[in-house]
Amino acid sequence: ExxxxxxxxxQCNFDSSIRAVTPRKSGFIxxxxxxxxxxxxxxxxxxxxxxxxxxxxELWGLDTDSNNPDYFATSGExxxxxxxxxxxxxxxxxxxxxxxxxxxxxxxxxxxxxxxxAWKCARACAFSPDSKHLAIGTNIGxxxxxxxxTMKTVVEHDLNDYSKRKVTNQKGNWIQTMKYSADGKILxxxxxxxxxxxxxxxxxxxxxxxxxxxxNAGITHLDFSKDGKSIRSNCLAYELLFHKIDNNKLSxxxxxxxxxx
Numbered sequence: 001e002x003x004x005x006x007x008x009x010x011q012c013n014f015d016s017s018i019r020a021v022t023p024r025k026s027g028f029i030x031x032x033x034x035x036x037x038x039x040x041x042x043x044x045x046x047x048x049x050x051x052x053x054x055x056x057x058e059l060w061g062l063d064t065d066s067n068n069p070d071y072f073a074t075s076g077e078x079x080x081x082x083x084x085x086x087x088x089x090x091x092x093x094x095x096x097x098x099x100x101x102x103x104x105x106x107x108x109x110x111x112x113x114x115x116x117x118a119w120k121c122a123r124a125c126a127f128s129p130d131s132k133h134l135a136i137g138t139n140i141g142x143x144x145x146x147x148x149x150t151m152k153t154v155v156e157h158d159l160n161d162y163s164k165r166k167v168t169n170q171k172g173n174w175i176q177t178m179k180y181s182a183d184g185k186i187l188x189x190x191x192x193x194x195x196x197x198x199x200x201x202x203x204x205x206x207x208x209x210x211x212x213x214x215x216n217a218g219i220t221h222l223d224f225s226k227d228g229k230s231i232r233s234n235c236l237a238y239e240l241l242f243h244k245i246d247n248n249k250l251s252x253x254x255x256x257x258x259x260x261x
Contacts, residue, residue: 012040012047034078052091054078057114060123060176067131075136077114077121081146095151097122097136097144109172109192110139124175128201129184137175143189143197145205155205163193164213177221181228186250188231190219196233196243198250212243214255230256 003009016034027041035055038047057077065071075081075097083092097120104117114121122144124137133154136144141160144153163173173193180187180201187199189207196212196219199205217236224231224245231243246252 014038014047052082052094054080054082056116057112057121058123061125061136063126063134065127065131066129073125073127073134075122075125077112077116077123077139079116079120081122081125081134081136083148093151095146097138108139110174112139118172118174122175124178126178126180126187128180128187129182135178135180135187135189137178137189137191139174140171141173141175141191141193143175143178143187143199143205143207157199157205157207159189159191159197159207160193162195162197162207162209162211163191164195164211164215173218177219179223179231181224181245181247182226183228185247186224186228186245188222188224190222190233190235192218194218194235196222196231198245198253200250208250208253210251210253212253212255214241214243215239 014032016032018030019033020031022029030038030040035053036049037051038049040047054076055078059076061075063073070086072084072086079097080094081097082094085092100119102117108118112121118140119138119142121139122136126135132148134146134148143157143159145155147154160171160173173191175189175191177190185201187201189197194215194217198208215235220234220236222231222233228247229245231245233241242256244254244256
């Protein structure tokens, strides 16, 4: 803010560049590059944020907390995952998907308008049944597990090596869907490598080498039965398949050709 002699009498700093300013009788409405809108009173150095959201690329990842459906999480292609309270429409917290440095590929496997590299973009997320972890699937095929208490990454696995596709470079088998079993012991991850990878939660989310590979295209949706003994899944080849899950030995899980059971 300037006085009549063009001297700065007050200023306020924002974390992101300002894209729009609208003066009001009682202050200013300010919009930033990061999709935020603030209300700033004159001579007030602490602006009030009234809108928060994802701001770069597409937004695909969304899941509700099974313990409290009033809360949900989103994961986007802006290197952000966010926690929200649905009844109040309020943003609660956010975290960074990856701090890894690098440039965005000119031809990413997952087509996107985001300016971020693929390992900083995510199209799937899932709450663990105990609400302690958030699983995130990236556009480069990495599984990222976040501790929701600290908002820090606790483990990360590259699932590209489990792909069914026979190509020279297996990178870029992006993850579009994932679900926990009701008891929280298994995380099933569907990749665009045309496979479902079962991860043992109690063993630091260790991926099981023997994958469910009956699909003929990238996995788009999957879910567990209530007892955790079955998975049904869809893929880009318009297949609806069913799989038997061996909870005692995950490597014995297999495709179930009979949909009547």
